[in-house]
Amino acid sequence: MGWFGGVGMFVLMALVLAALVALVVVLARRAPQLPGQSDTARRILDERFARGEIDQEEYERRRDALTRAK
Missing domain, CATH: 1.20.5 (Single alpha-helices involved in coiled-coils or other helix-helix interfaces)
Structure with a gap:
């Protein structure tokens, strides 16, 4: 060698x-992502809608954008 x-x-x-x-x-x-990682943005969006920070139109627009992003 x-x-x-x-x-x-x-x-x-x-x-x-x-x-x-x-x-x-x-x-x-x-x-795949860990459970909860992909749901964080949706949970925050739901909370903002529940608190009245955004209206239904804004909520639906952002929810649809999150769904398309997956």
């Missing part, structure tokens, strides 16, 4: 590490 064997092993390990990092990134992006 000469000098090129050591460099080859280094390159192979770097490629394996890069593949693992790429796999983790892809899986993390595909993972």
Whole structure:
């Protein structure tokens, strides 16, 4: 095993590490959100409507925008 064997092993390990990092990134992006994260904006909107801070038209417009964003 000469000098090129050591460099080859280094390159192979770097490629394996890069593949693992790429796999983790892809899986993390595909993972569903934790429960409650997507409902936070809707809950705040519901509370603002219940307190009378926004009218029904504004509430429905924002609710529809949140639904489309999912």
